Amino acid sequence: MTRFFKRLLSLAAGFACLLMLAVAPASAQTLDMVRERGFLICAATNALPGFAQQDSQGRWSGFDVDLCRGIAAAIFGDPEKIEFRALRGETRFASLQTGMVDVLTRNGPWTERRDTLYGAAYVGTAFFDGQAFLVPQSLGAVSAFELDDVSVCVIDGGEELERIQEFFFANQASYTEVPYEDVSDLAVAYQAGLCQAVSASGRQLQAIRRALPDPSAHRILPERISKELLGPVVREGDPQWFNIVRWTLFTLINAEEVGITQANVDSLLAARTPAVRRILGVEGDFGTPLGLAPSFMANVLRAVGNYGEMYDRHFGPQTGAALLRGQNALWTNGGQLYAPPVR
Amino acid sequence: MTTLDTGPAAAPRVSFFNDPVIRGIIYQVVVAGLLIAFIAWIVGNTAANLAAQNKTTGFDFLWKTAGFDISFSLLPWSRASFYWEAFLVGITNTLLVAFIGIVLATMLGFTIGIARLSSNFIVSRLATVYIETIRNIPLLLQLFFWYFAVLKAMPAVRESLALPFDIFINQRGLMLPRPTPDQEFTWVMVTFGLAVIVAIALSVWALRTRTLTGRYPRQIVLAGKAADACITFLIAFVALLVLLAVIFPISNAPMLAAILAVVIAALSVTRFAALARGVLSFVIAFLILDTAIGGMFSSLPGFVTTAVSAAVALVIARVVYSGALERPPSEARFPLALMALIVIGVPALVYWLTDATLAFEVPVLERFNFRGGLQLPPEFVALAFGLTVYTASFIAETVRAGIQAVNKGQTEAAQSLGLKEGDRLRLVIVPQAMRVIVPPLTSQYLNLTKNSSLGAAIGYPELVNVFAGTALNQTGRAIECIALTMLVYLIFSLLTSVIMNWYNARVSLVER
Amino acid sequence: MSQVSETTVDRPVDTSHMQVSSTNVAIEVIGMHKWYSDFHVLRDINLKVMEGERIVIAGPSGSGKSTLIRCINRLEEHQEGQIIVNGTELTADLKRIDEVRREVGMVFQHFNLFPHLTILQNLTLAPIWVRGIPKAEAEETAMHYLERVKIPEQALKFPGQLSGGQQQRVAIARSLCMQPRIMLFDEPTSALDPEMVKEVLEVMISLAEDGMTMICVTHEMGFARQVANRVIFMDQGQIIEQNEPEAFFSNPQHERTKLFLSQILH
Amino acid sequence: MQKTLATIALAASLGLVATTAQAAILDDVKAKGYLQCGVTGGVAGFSAPDSNNVWTGLEVDFCRAMAAAIFNDADAVRYTSLTSQERFTALSAGEVDVLSRTTTWTMSRDTQLGISFVGTMYYDGQGFMVRKADGIESALDLSGAAICIESGTTTELNAADYFAANSMEFNTVVFVDQDEVVKAYEDGRCDVYTTDSSALAAERSKFANPADHIILPEIISKEPLGPVVRAGDTTWFNIARWTYFALLEAEELGVSSANVDEMLGSDNPAVKRLLGVEGDFGTPLGLTKDWAYQIVKLVGNYAESFERNVGPSTPIGLERGLNALWKDGGIQYAAPIR
């Protein structure tokens, strides 16, 4: 029998070696940092109505801010544990890299250079944007393709001008350009009737429309003649943090797809559909691998609702922006929003 | 090949390095050091790799929902089950197929091993061909063959091959009726258990009495005689019933069969017992042969098969008859029939008395598949079959070697003492052969269990497939899953060696 | 080559009641022939053994001595002629063979003890299972015969623990336990060291003294001289010569016998 | 003598062990001189070897595109055929540099396996194929059916979900190898074969009589299939991601392998940037500035690859559908190169 025990012992030793391999740490710098600090620092490029704006009490609101709240809810279960900043210029990447900021919720549009050169990583698209047209209802146009013989206010010098040229050339339509140096000038010029239409990115047009005395008298046409992707950006080299932000965003989209809203999130805990159960953390555990609570997705949705709700809250008809979902609709509704499944 | 002789050559005494003890220690320290360094290197690499890939590790995943389906499981399984349940399902599926494979392979292997030693040329050659063919072809290939080539030849679900007793064979596997016992049937099961215990106790008592006093207890002998007649009657009744149904379909066949069976049973207690046995064996052999030959050569006309079967059955009857003539009187025989009657009859009595019912859930063809019943998927059947066929060829060789290892002199000595064939085998040959057979047999059992892991290749959800395959894949925990899988096999192996050590210690011959 | 020696026992052998008084025929072999496939091993064997007779069969190896006594026990089958043991003719009938074997004990060159059983179990196995003798009684008999072969103290050991001579004595005792009327010895001493030969021969002689019918294939010519009342010389599968020991050794008739004796007796 | 020989033998065996210093994947790949690409054992149109072991398919084209971007040689790729069970370990173990193998992007894979999904090469959804003779019209008729599935896939999980959600019974028959799954279905082991609908179409095209099988209308899941790389190497991730985007961007800008040389003279700044005529977008990736030019030149744009491998003119005959560019009604959308 002693021979047997010796054998057993040596086997156990060999096996222990194998098991030792199963225990290895994972790095999680940003998350730890945020946890230690107790709140999340988000930043957007600049304050822009609908995306990020401060009310009279200094409280930030907007789409970007909600996205940030969502991330905070994912981490802390509490959407208020954030600090929001509006940063200008290229310093935002420096701030991100130095750790002054944890996530940029709206950076400039996603481009190759930004993605590859700044030590930053785009996690995904939160907002599909592009150059669009704002016209008065009175013009009677419901589509950009109906525009003909119009004067268009546009920023000078950028690609916007070229795009308009291409667009109208391609449509065999005629137009008059009214170029300006600055975005704020466009609004003033349009309001003053110096042009019949404004062409700028959708996010700028919705800001212009809000500021108009009677927003409902104006319409942002659904077509986009360029493409711009806006989305959260994180530092390179921290996959965990990258994934936290990415999957917070995807949670919002997936929740809309399966019909989870801020209102029904708790009642759906008893749902039977596996896809819903997984998002709400009733089945499976998708949070722990990210260093989060298993129910983090439910927390996100409790805090800010799903993507559709967020969008309606900030760009819906009642906001004065009245920005159609367009590309930002779910893929099932003809839009571009698509998130990989939670499973 | 020289040793590491690096010590100073001019040293007057035994050089430090040439001291065998010290040199041994140095060797060992070096080896241990190398080993530790190697392990550290691997652990370090792994940790670095895992960290670089930000992979999560640990066994927490075992308590998460698996989310996949397992096609065949003895334990309750749903997609909401946890990974540890998947682990258990894998183990039970492995054990199930291993157990069935072991039982069948043992039976087949012993038969073939003994057949190989047969003095009959055809029988021994057939066994040799079987062994030499099967064990020289990789098991994996055989499994593929049984699964893919044979599966293709199986009928589709709707054209299922229907066998008697609601058994169906098709591409979806083997569908059997599943017994669904009711409440009262528990009593039958309990009685059955008790009857088995009683039968064993009775056997032990009878044998002990036989040893101590030289004869079986009188009561037992009497009861044995009665039981003999009883069993003879039952067998005769069934056989005759079938025979009558096959030959002349007459209306009151049961009555006639019963009468004839009573006659045979009555004969079996007189001195014409041998005749009764001969007749009975003729009927049974004829029935089996006629069915088998008719099935094998469907193109032959009926009367040819009947004639051939009758002729062969006649010879068999003759063999049985002369064997029966030489049977010792019932006083000197172990009352096997009595034990059988107790084990079967008592529960049957209880079944009848308690009015229990044993319904069978019959597999029924539905829109796609059979539903209900006991369904054995073809993966399981192919794996169990492949393992059985393959392992049996090794077991057969083990058995042959074991029997051959018993010196011929042992048989002669036993013969010269007047021991009869049965006693000779039971008391002298088998105990010695088993001593030689059991250790390699056990390692064949272990091999079979390990080989069941090849079920992964044909989709049988055993441990490697379920856990090191699907679960590993859905979770990505490679190290954990493989470690657990290997641990299970390790435990099987250790358990086997514990049992073997115990057995070897028990049976090892005491030598000078 | 088989071992040929002339070990004798250093005590006077009491041959007083070794005279064959019985007129009962124990074994009768008439015109027996045997072939191993095409090889004619035993040719025209005629032999009559009276009860109480002690016969030694000698001859060069390959002469068919062992085959002959194995035929008497039906360990081998003969093809022609008759063998009648205790009035029972040996045929393919198993029942008769078993009857005969119960009455005929046999001791083998290589002992053939059952290695997985103790000495006592070896001895009681057949009495219990063949004769149906109660265990206690069988053990008593076994101990009796063990004492007779002078190794009662080994009863609980296994055969592997015994020396060759002891094993052979156990083998003899094992046969005796069946209380046979005839004992066959197939070169019982040729696998033994010289000093062990003696202890086995002692036992055989004491058996002879008790008047057991014995047929003994052996090269122990001393034993033959002392104990046998007939010596049979075989060669080429046939009985060449037989005679009383004194006459056989002192005055062999046949050329082959002379040659054989001159070789083994220097 | 023997010692020398042993040394040589050792050296020869070491030839099989390629060691490279700890370095970024790009450097490794450049040092090796080829890209090791993990693919399926054979899904026609996506990745399959022909009889000469030349691999073709949409996913193979992605690897070729990466090789083109890195080496200016689309053939500098070696393929490792992986089962779905092996693929992630093979990737994280560094056995393959990129996994381009009909891999569904899911949360647990993205977050738990130490891998990063680059993007969605093909938006797919899981469907069911059945024999026409069975007369099934909807997946909701499938209660009690035997279903052939490849093990270790999202398919396996989705099917379980779908049947559970619709309270239907089913039997799964799970195989490690795609080929075995198809064979088992073909042999009649199962009533239903389920996988991504694109693969269903691909497999159906291989059947002796494709018309005997129908694909049911239900799509029970969304399956964004895309290439995967190891997490942690941002440069490598970016190369893969922007290779994908370049394929899309080229289609959007109308640049194809046929006209790419003409387009070098285009006035369109976006085209100029794509082809490296204006600006240098390659260097930050560790590539040359004409990286995207090479991709288009040697492999073509996304549309070409799609048409060539799985499009309506191939036996597989898939429509672009969701995989059309965003401006054509699909959801394939690339971030711009600028």
Added chain:
Amino acid sequence: MTDIGFVRADMVDARPAPHRTSGAVAWAQKNLFATPLDGVLTVLGAIFLLWIIPPIYNFFIGHAVGPAGTVEECRMENAGACWAYIHSEMEFFIYGFYDIPEQWRPNIVFALGAALLIPLLMPKVPFKRTNAVLFLFVYPIVSYYLLAGGVFGLKPMPTEKWGGLLVTLIISVVGITLSFPIGIILALGRQSKMPVIKTLCIGFIELVRAVPLISVLFMASIMLPLFMPQGMTIDKLLRALVGVTLFTSAYMAEVVRGGLQAIPRGQYEAGASLGLSYWQRMYFIILPQALKHVIPGIVNSFIALFKDTSLVYIVGMKDLLEAVKTKNDTALEWQSANTATTGYLFAAMVFWVFCFGMSRYSIYMERRLNTGYKR
């Protein structure tokens, strides 16, 4: 007691056994109809043979489609084995994806291997030592460079392209030649008096023997890269080799240990008394005897290894079985009812020929060396 003195006058001459009309009848009597039971078994066996042989004959030969046949013939009703399929895919079965113009290279390797191995196996051929050195040391290197290329202007052939019988043979030959010495060293280590080394060897042997090969290969396939430093990759063929070799070594070690234990202590003592060192004792005295004892066991391990090469599909090598399987599944142009069966049967026959050959050779050697040691 009148007839006690007897002297044979006439010797009886040997005569043929009775009841013997001809050899066949006697043989049948003895081997087929010795007893009535034997007769029954013979008849049943004959019926079984009658039943099973015609279909087998028809499948393999009678209705089979020969190498020159076409797929249409294979698809006909009642067609037997489709040997035409084997014939047309033979190159793939032997070489895998090895480039067709380069196939002369494996051919040379095969020929060279046969030329070196066959004389090595024939006891009477001289120059054993040179032959063995050539086979064990020179041949592998030459073969490797010949197969892999990349030198002397040979086109490089990555091991991914190797396949079929080529891979099966490479793995088994290398596995056999490497596992043998490793097994011996492990066995000696297991008998060692040094506890560390002993424990190590026991641990290795028992651990490896406890688990199925499939999991060892799984580990080689999945986990080995995880154990290596970042960026170090190991060729699949090498992984298969390492997995199979280590696995077989453990079994080999147990076989050799059996042989070592069968050597009487006296041999060890005699060796020591001659003043031989440990290794000299082992090399000259103990091992030659011990190995002779366990030739059947060793060859059984080799046969097991040869069969086990079919499992290397796990690490992604296309060995013979995997090559056949691949073609069975994907050769659409050859699809017919019996194609797959024919493919498997072909693979089975190839495996069988090698394994059976090895077992016969071992019996021959065993007889030659006349060890008389039976398992």
